[in-house]
Each structure stands twice: as structure tokens, then as C-alpha cells.
Amino acid sequence: MEYRIGLAQYAPRLAEVDANLELANGWLRRAAGDGAQLVAFPELALSGYLLSDLIPEVAMHASDPRLIELSRAAPAVLVAIGFVEETDDHRYCNSAALLRGGTLIGVHRKVYLPTYGLFDEGRFTRHGDQIRTHPVGEPLGRIGLSICEDFWHPSLPMLQAQDGASLLLNLAAGPARAPGSAAGLAAIAGWHKMQDTYALLGTVGVAFCNRVGNEEGLSFWGGSRLVAADGSTIAEGPLYEEALVIGSLETDDLRMQRYSLPLLADERLELVRRELDRIVAERAGMPEAVEEA
Amino acid sequence: MSSAPPIERTPLPAIDADQAIVVILGFIRSQLEQTGFERLVVGLSGGVDSATVAFLAARAIGPEQVLAVSMPYRASASEAEQDARLVVESIGCRSERVEITPMVDPMLALLDGEDAGLRVRRGNVMARQRMIVLYDRSVAFDALVAGTSNKTEALLGYGTLHGDMACALAPIGDLYKSQLRAVAGRLGVPERILAKPPSADLWPGQTDEDELGATYDDLDRILFALVDRRWSVERCVAAGLDADLVAWVVQRVARNEFKRQLPPVAKLSLRTPGIDHLYPRRRPGSRRAS
Numbered sequence: 346m347e348y349r350i351g352l353a354q355y356a357p358r359l360a361e362v363d364a365n366l367e368l369a370n371g372w373l374r375r376a377a378g379d380g381a382q383l384v385a386f387p388e389l390a391l392s393g394y395l396l397s398d399l400i401p402e403v404a405m406h407a408s409d410p411r412l413i414e415l416s417r418a419a420p421a422v423l424v425a426i427g428f429v430e431e432t433d434d435h436r437y438c439n440s441a442a443l444l445r446g447g448t449l450i451g452v453h454r455k456v457y458l459p460t461y462g463l464f465d466e467g468r469f470t471r472h473g474d475q476i477r478t479h480p481v482g483e484p485l486g487r488i489g490l491s492i493c494e495d496f497w498h499p500s501l502p503m504l505q506a507q508d509g510a511s512l513l514l515n516l517a518a519g520p521a522r523a524p525g526s527a528a529g530l531a532a533i534a535g536w537h538k539m540q541d542t543y544a545l546l547g548t549v550g551v552a553f554c555n556r557v558g559n560e561e562g563l564s565f566w567g568g569s570r571l572v573a574a575d576g577s578t579i580a581e582g583p584l585y586e587e588a589l590v591i592g593s594l595e596t597d598d599l600r601m602q603r604y605s606l607p608l609l610a611d612e613r614l615e616l617v618r619r620e621l622d623r624i625v626a627e628r629a630g631m632p633e634a635v636e637e638a
Numbered sequence: 639m640s641s642a643p644p645i646e647r648t649p650l651p652a653i654d655a656d657q658a659i660v661v662i663l664g665f666i667r668s669q670l671e672q673t674g675f676e677r678l679v680v681g682l683s684g685g686v687d688s689a690t691v692a693f694l695a696a697r698a699i700g701p702e703q704v705l706a707v708s709m710p711y712r713a714s715a716s717e718a719e720q721d722a723r724l725v726v727e728s729i730g731c732r733s734e735r736v737e738i739t740p741m742v743d744p745m746l747a748l749l750d751g752e753d754a755g756l757r758v759r760r761g762n763v764m765a766r767q768r769m770i771v772l773y774d775r776s777v778a779f780d781a782l783v784a785g786t787s788n789k790t791e792a793l794l795g796y797g798t799l800h801g802d803m804a805c806a807l808a809p810i811g812d813l814y815k816s817q818l819r820a821v822a823g824r825l826g827v828p829e830r831i832l833a834k835p836p837s838a839d840l841w842p843g844q845t846d847e848d849e850l851g852a853t854y855d856d857l858d859r860i861l862f863a864l865v866d867r868r869w870s871v872e873r874c875v876a877a878g879l880d881a882d883l884v885a886w887v888v889q890r891v892a893r894n895e896f897k898r899q900l901p902p903v904a905k906l907s908l909r910t911p912g913i914d915h916l917y918p919r920r921r922p923g924s925r926r927a928s
Contacts, residue, residue, distance in 0.1 A: 397918060398915065521657075559665055560668075564664050585661070
């Protein structure tokens with residue numbers, strides 16, 4: 346079955362939540378009109394990225410009626426969108442909400458907040474504590490949400506693949522550095538290698554929605570991308586320009602792909618856990634744990 | 639038998655000029671959009687830096703929205719002014735000529751004009767007088783001042799604080815001189831401007847490379863290794879870079895840190911601007927009323 350996915354690669358306005366809700370509403374309707382069954386928006390699509398002390402001013406609860414209302418604009422469509430979340434106990438997180446038809450299906454809170462180089466996220470937001478997948482009904486079954494830097498830690502997409510995701514969906518706000526360079530983590534080529542590798546090793550579809558536009562001196566590069574579970578590119582957006590990137594996953598392929606390449610099923614989870622436990626214990630300076638093993 | 643060419647150990651910083659231009663054009667447009675301005679003022683010296691900024695500005699917002707101001711001093715090279723005119727003719731932007739001699743000389747005459755530091759003082763006064771002219775023209779033209787400092791100058795502190803370093807936005811501030819030349823060539827900056835030796839033109843016959851004591855290429859190789867690749871001095875020298883020049887660059891970068899940052903504020907309150915009162919400079923409410 347063909348499953349149509351739209352990636353709304355747009356430029357949010359910094360700290361203008363209502364304006365961004367309206368923009369998102371427009372992109373959502375347009376994508377739904379193009380037959381999209383899932384529409385993804387970038388990281389912090391409702392707030393913009395370089396917020397610093399504006400965080401409390403743009404934060405909303407995951408149950409905020411504005412989010413619910415947005416998802417009702419195209420009630421049959423699954424919506425994944427980034428926003429600043431304020432939890433009930435007033436933690437401020439860089440979160441992604443998954444909604445459909447006025448129902449909040451799940452929330453992913455960014456687990457890895459880059460706080461190095463040009464990034465200062467850990468100063469202004471708190472990290473999430475869960476790596477989960479969310480049920481979205483057939484034909485996808487479950488999807489794994491992540492936010493930008495989360496993808497630079499391969500444990501996260503691989504856990505989500507093990508947890509039953511047939512699609513990994515990464516919402517991003519990636520600023521361009523060393524434009525045109527083919528090497529290094531900052532390069533666009535690095536993101537492509539990573540997406541292709543996760544798709545291939547997880548036998549899982551990968552969707553990446555990256556914003557465009559400028560904040561202060563940063564230029565967000567776009568290049569949103571949809572990759573099939575065999576690592577082939579289904580759709581790819583332009584660099585630096587707003588675009589609705591649309592493509593279809595052939596969900597029937599997954600069955601035979603996972604038969605031909607049973608990597609997920611062959612994963613030795615018990616072994617991985619034992620070795621992780623050992624490494625954690627050693628790092629914590631608990632030699633007795635090592636001897637036991 | 640064939641072999642790959644040897645990898646240069648201390649290369650010049652590379653740049654994809656086409657992508658850099660796309661990024662800078664987006665940056666210029668968004669800065670204007672976010673501040674509520676539609677126009678830019680650029681001080682044109684006749685050199686490659688200001689020519690590149692003028693070309694980028696014209697490409698970003700259209701030449702009619704760009705005012706190029708040439709501000710010669712009595713000792714300025716006449717070729718510099720001709721080259722500034724060539725830039726204006728090439729891009730078809732608006733232009734003005736404001737001679738700064740009658741502003742600079744009377745001020746220096748009022749003060750002690752004979753001390754040993756006169757050459758430096760005069761250079762600073764010239765740079766700051768040009769800043770005053772540019773900011774005045776920016777109000778008259780309803781525009782922002784586009785900066786013309788590059789990364790090599792910024793790191794070496796080769797510029798005058800509140801003078802040529804003053805601007806509302808810095809389109810080429812992250813391009814080394816050698817990268818800037820590649821971008822300039824791609825933009826169509828005239829060959830004559832690309833080819834001539836860079837000069838601050840503060841006194842007759844001055845060239846940047848004479849004054850700095852090294853070529854921009856040598857400086858860029860060292861800065862790229864030290865700054866972008868985070869190499870130690872020892873590694874730079876072991877890789878073949880000149881030890882004395884590396885030491886000089888390291889010292890110069892450190893001594894000029896103050897030029898790249900806002901002045902320190904004595905912390906007293908719970909929230910201090912710049913320390914823990916932190917906001918993006920372009921945000922709701924920061925756009926001027928139209």
C-alpha cells in the first residue's frame with residue numbers, strides 16, 4: 346500500500362506562535378490536498394529556534410487547544426510538529442507532538458540537546474527521558490519520533506526500530522555550516538549518510554523534515570528527505586527554500602525486505618544489554634560488577 | 639603507475655562560492671525583513687571587500703535599493719576612487735561621494751597634531767569619520783549599514799573599533815580573505831579590483847600585506863589551522879607553517895579579542911544584559927514600525 350508523506354519545509358517566524366500556527370495550517374491543508382496521510386513539520390515549527398530567554402513566552406502544554414485545533418484542519422491526516430513544551434511541573438522541553446483529528450497520540454521530548462559549538466540548547470531547555478514509538482494505525486503500525494540532534498546518536502533510531510517502528514521521523518532545525526563541504530558532521534552529506542544508514546540497518550523508512558529561513562546569523566538548510574527501508578531516496582527537497590516535499594512509501598515492501606535482510610530480528614538484544622550494563626558499571630567505577638559478568 | 643596528488647597539509651580554507659552566495663543573500667534579505675528596512679548603505683573603498691558587499695547587496699535587494707558611498711581623503715589613491723566608480727557602474731546602484739578631508743584635518747589640527755602616534759590616530763579618525771558619514775547617509779536613505787569586514791581582519795583585529803568595524807549586519811564577516819576572493823570572482827567583481835594588492839589606503843603606498851608583514855594567503859593558512867581546525871601552535875609549525883608568523887598570529891588574535899565582543903558589564907543585578915538577560919536581537923517587537 347502506498348503511504349503518502351508530506352514534509353512541510355518552511356521558515357517559522359521567531360517567537361510568533363499564532364502566526365506560525367496559521368502558516369502550519371496552510372501547509373497542512375495544502376499537503377492534505379495533495380493526498381498526504383502524514384504531514385511532518387520541522388523542529389520548533391511553532392516557535393522558531395534561537396529563542397533563548399523567550400522560551401517561557403512561547404511554551405505550551407502538549408494538550409494546548411491550539412495544537413488540537415491545528416490537527417482538526419485536516420482531520421484524517423497524521424500531524425507531527427515541533428514546539429516548545431511546558432510540562433505540568435514546568436520543565437521546558439524541545440518537543441514534537443503527534444496528532445490526528447483532534448487527538449494527541451504522543452509526544453517526543455528531545456533527548457539530546459546540543460550544547461557545544463554554535464549550539465546552546467541545554468542552557469535554555471531540558472532533555473527528554475524517553476525513547477519510544479507511537480501507534481498510528483495501519484499501514485505504518487508504529488512510528489518513532491526524534492528531533493534533530495537525537496539522530497546523531499544511533500542508539501535512538503535503532504531502539505525505535507527494535508520497538509516496532511516502520512518509519513523513523515526526524516524533525517530538524519539544522520543550521521548550515523561549511524556549505525558545500527563533503528566532510529564532517531556539519532555537512533549535509535553527513536545527514537544523508539546517516540539517514541541512508543539508519544534506513545538500511547533498521548530496515549525502516551526514514552523521513553526528515555528540516556526547516557529553512559534565517560535567524561540571527563544562522564541559515565537553516567532544508568533538504569528534507571524521504572528514504573525507503575532499502576536506503577533509496579524517495580523524495581528530496583531543495584536547499585534553503587520553502588517547499589512541500591511529498592513522496593510515497595510502499596509499505597508492502599517492508600515484509601519481504603525484512604525477510605531478505607533480517608537484521609532487526611537477528612539483533613542480540615540480551616547480549617547488547619549485558620555489554621551495556623558492563624560498560625555502564627565500569628564507567629561508574631564498579632569493578633565488582635565486571636567480575637560478576 | 640599513477641598516484642593521487644599529495645594532500646596539502648596546511649591548505650587555504652576552501653569554500654563553495656555558489657552555496658556561500660545563496661546563504662549570504664538569504665541572510666541579507668532576512669535581516670532587512672526582520673528589522674523592517676528595505677535598503678542598504680555600503681562604504682566603497684575601491685577594494686575587493688566593499689565591492690563584494692556591494693555586489694551581494696545589489697543581488698539580494700536590487701541595485702536601486704543600495705547606496706554606495708565613496709569617502710576619499712586628500713591622500714587617498716586616485717585609482718581607489720576610480721575602482722569604486724567601476725563597482726557602481728558594474729552593478730548600477732546609487733552612489734554618493736563625500737570627501738572626508740574637511741572633517742578629518744580640522745579635528746586633528748585642534749588636537750596635538752605632531753605626536754609620534756599621528757599616523758595611527760589619523761587612520762582611526764578617518765575610519766570613524768567614514769562611519770559617521772555612513773550612519774548619517776543610512777538615516778537619509780532609510781537604510782541599514784552593511785559591514786565590509788572579513789574574517790581575516792576580524793581575527794587579526796585589523797580594523798578600527800567604531801570605525802570600519804561598525805555596521806548593522808556583517809555579510810562577509812565569516813569569509814577569510816582568500817575565500818572572499820573566490821566569492822567575489824563568482825559574483826563578477828571586476829578583475830582589476832580582484833588583482834590589485836589590498837590596501838586600507840590610510841597613507842600613500844600603504845598595502846595591507848606590507849603592514850601586516852605577511853601575505854593574506856599565509857595568514858589565512860595559519861588562521862584556518864588555528865581557528866577552524868583547532869590546531870596547536872606546535873602542530874602548525876610541524877606541518878610547515880612559519881613558526882614566527884604563527885606566534886605573531888596567535889598573539890594578535892588574543893590581543894584583539896576585545897574588538898570582537900561587546901564591552902564587559904560589571905555584574906550586580908540578578909539579570910544583566912548580555913550575561914543572563916539573553917534575547918535574539920530580531921524578535922517580535924524589534925521590527926520598527928512601518
